[in-house]
Amino acid sequence: MATAILTLLLLVAIGAIAALRRKILSLESSLEAREKERRATYDFLDRLGTSLTGGGEATATMEIVVEFAQEAAHADAACLFVLGHEPNAAPILRARVVRGLFPPLHGAGNAKLMARRKFVEELVLKTAIPVGEGPIGIVARRGQPMLIPNARAEESLREAVESGIEFRDLMVVPLVARGEVLGVLALANKTTGGAFNEEDMQLSVAIADQAAVTLDLVRLYRMMAERQRLEQELELARTFQALLLPRTTPSYPNVEFASFYRPALEVGGDYFDFIPIDDHRIGIVVGDVSGKGIPGALVMASVRACLRAEARISDSPKRVLQRVNDEAARDTKEGVFITMTYGILNVETGRFRFCRAGHEPILCCQMMGEAVVQYLPEGIALGLIEGEHFGITAEQEIDLSAERNIVLYTDGVVEAMNGGREEYGEARFHQVIRDQAGNPPARMVESVMANIEDFTRGLPQHDDITLVVIGWKAPRDPGASRVAAVAAPAATA
Amino acid sequence: MKNYDLVIHPGDAPSQPRRVELIGCLDSHTVVGFEKSLHALLDEGVRGLVIDLQQLTYISSAGISALMGLTHRLRQNDGELILLKPTEKVNRVFRTLGFTNIFKIVENESEADSSITR
Numbered sequence: 001m002a003t004a005i006l007t008l009l010l011l012v013a014i015g016a017i018a019a020l021r022r023k024i025l026s027l028e029s030s031l032e033a034r035e036k037e038r039r040a041t042y043d044f045l046d047r048l049g050t051s052l053t054g055g056g057e058a059t060a061t062m063e064i065v066v067e068f069a070q071e072a073a074h075a076d077a078a079c080l081f082v083l084g085h086e087p088n089a090a091p092i093l094r095a096r097v098v099r100g101l102f103p104p105l106h107g108a109g110n111a112k113l114m115a116r117r118k119f120v121e122e123l124v125l126k127t128a129i130p131v132g133e134g135p136i137g138i139v140a141r142r143g144q145p146m147l148i149p150n151a152r153a154e155e156s157l158r159e160a161v162e163s164g165i166e167f168r169d170l171m172v173v174p175l176v177a178r179g180e181v182l183g184v185l186a187l188a189n190k191t192t193g194g195a196f197n198e199e200d201m202q203l204s205v206a207i208a209d210q211a212a213v214t215l216d217l218v219r220l221y222r223m224m225a226e227r228q229r230l231e232q233e234l235e236l237a238r239t240f241q242a243l244l245l246p247r248t249t250p251s252y253p254n255v256e257f258a259s260f261y262r263p264a265l266e267v268g269g270d271y272f273d274f275i276p277i278d279d280h281r282i283g284i285v286v287g288d289v290s291g292k293g294i295p296g297a298l299v300m301a302s303v304r305a306c307l308r309a310e311a312r313i314s315d316s317p318k319r320v321l322q323r324v325n326d327e328a329a330r331d332t333k334e335g336v337f338i339t340m341t342y343g344i345l346n347v348e349t350g351r352f353r354f355c356r357a358g359h360e361p362i363l364c365c366q367m368m369g370e371a372v373v374q375y376l377p378e379g380i381a382l383g384l385i386e387g388e389h390f391g392i393t394a395e396q397e398i399d400l401s402a403e404r405n406i407v408l409y410t411d412g413v414v415e416a417m418n419g420g421r422e423e424y425g426e427a428r429f430h431q432v433i434r435d436q437a438g439n440p441p442a443r444m445v446e447s448v449m450a451n452i453e454d455f456t457r458g459l460p461q462h463d464d465i466t467l468v469v470i471g472w473k474a475p476r477d478p479g480a481s482r483v484a485a486v487a488a489p490a491a492t493a
Numbered sequence: 494m495k496n497y498d499l500v501i502h503p504g505d506a507p508s509q510p511r512r513v514e515l516i517g518c519l520d521s522h523t524v525v526g527f528e529k530s531l532h533a534l535l536d537e538g539v540r541g542l543v544i545d546l547q548q549l550t551y552i553s554s555a556g557i558s559a560l561m562g563l564t565h566r567l568r569q570n571d572g573e574l575i576l577l578k579p580t581e582k583v584n585r586v587f588r589t590l591g592f593t594n595i596f597k598i599v600e601n602e603s604e605a606d607s608s609i610t611r
Contacts, residue, residue, distance in 0.1 A: 290554035335558030380591030
């Protein structure tokens with residue numbers, strides 16, 4: 001679309017600029033000169049267009065503009081100032097491109113140094129002018145061009161006039177796009193006899209208009225490219241994460257599973273997995289990485305690899321998490337941590353031995369209407385401290401055949417928010433679990449998610465949601481009394 | 494956007510612990526300013542930091558990470574970070590994460606002072 005706009009503008013500009021130049025050259029009879037100018041105009045517009053399609057680099061565009069303006073307007077020197085908006089400061093014009101010996105508006109002093117062209121150029125490029133000050137600042141404020149046929153008569157230019165650098169006349173034109181002043185173009189010392197006049201001004205205004213439109217498009221392009229890049233990065237992270245999560249849910253004669261996972265619009269870093277260890281044991285994990293985007297996804301991938309490797313060779317959840325912790329503490333960036341619950345379920349006996357590394361409590365609800373029981377054994381999130389300090393993390397056991405349900409989740413569930421910035425919360429979550437206890441895990445998962453949808457009223461998610469429900473299928477053994485969860489003695493590392 | 498404020502009390506002497514009050518929400522939006530301000534204090538040579546959490550209503554994992562980073566840096570230089578009187582809600586987050594084993598969390602000012610003095 002930008003190309004179409006640019007083409008249109010080119011056509012208009014070609015017409016305008018070509019017409020003006022013809023007018024100026026009408027006094028010259030030489031056809032050759034006119035042809036040369038026409039080619040120069042096309043060349044300028046073409047280069048402007050190229051600078052835009054090449055990805056848009058503002059400085060390159062500005063250099064093209066200043067070079068052309070200086071030649072077309074027969075100015076000995078030209079300078080382009082860009083209007084900058086710095087936070088907590090008044091807007092200020094800074095010189096960005098200079099060509100020729102442009103008189104420094106401030107700071108000229110040492111006559112000896114002023115004799116050196118390089119020094120003068122550097123001085124000009126350091127110029128910063130507040131909006132409203134002098135001809136440059138006034139043009140920026142008003143958005144209207146200014147013609148100064150005699151610089152010596154201008155009080156505000158006295159410092160520049162006395163700098164020792166030749167300063168006869170000046171044209172100052174604003175660069176305005178969509179009603180906004182982007183900068184100011186200043187042209188000094190007409191070369192072809194006489195001072196700058198109205199026609200010279202009109203040409204300069206046409207050039208400045210074209211430049212403003214181009215610079216505006218450069219700015220827009222950059223913003224679009226940045227947004228696109230960010231979106232691509234997030235999309236990549238999301239695809240990556242989805243690849244690493246289980247695609248099928250396991251099923252056994254005595255045990256059934258149900259799960260729900262939905263990433264937020266901003267990538268969060270939840271993780272869950274089912275890791276078969278042998279034909280009667282399966283590892284179950286739910287976790288949450290603190291980092292977002294690609295860094296978070298990479299941490300998750302690394303944790304998953306380490307966990308799956310350790311899970312197959314160890315029957316102690318604590319030992320598995322200890323190894324994962326050591327890896328994470330060594331490799332992850334400062335401040336990144338992972339909360340995780342990992343447990344091993346014996347699908348024949350229902351014994352679930354687990355470890356909670358700083359993660360949400362593990363919930364159980366024996367029967368519809370019964371209170372929800374929370375298991376919160378000691379544990380520290382992974383990735384924060386190395387070695388033996390992790391030792392306080394304790395293993396605990398739950399008998400699924402007695403408890404009937406085990407619910408694992410991430411904080412995205414209880415922290416889901418509605419329009420009033422209210423959190424879904426534990427109370428509502430536990431209530432649904434109580435209402436659904438005894439029903440198949442899939443029913444419980446569905447009901448929780450429906451309840452959350454109802455609460456948030458479709459407001460975008462701000463954190464990943466993960467929910468895993470494990471249910472015991474076998475009929476309830478009438479002789480089994482409720483087994484109190486046995487806390488395994490905290491083993492030393 | 495939730496509210497946030499950070500009040501930094503002037504220090505008596507460079508060797509004395511500095512007291513700061515953290516107010517409102519510490520989440521991924523507000524954490525940038527928070528880290529900038531506090532790491533600047535550490536750049537000045539502050540080695541003891543007491544962060545008053547009485548008015549902190551919410552902390553996200555980004556906030557936790559920031560506190561972790563500060564703790565780590567202070568301890569590397571034989572210093573300490575003290576968290577003073579977190580609210581029940583915030584304390585619960587610390588407990589769930591197991592941070593009560595990592596952070597120094599105290600309930601009153603005198604404990605804070607004695608925890609830092611070495």
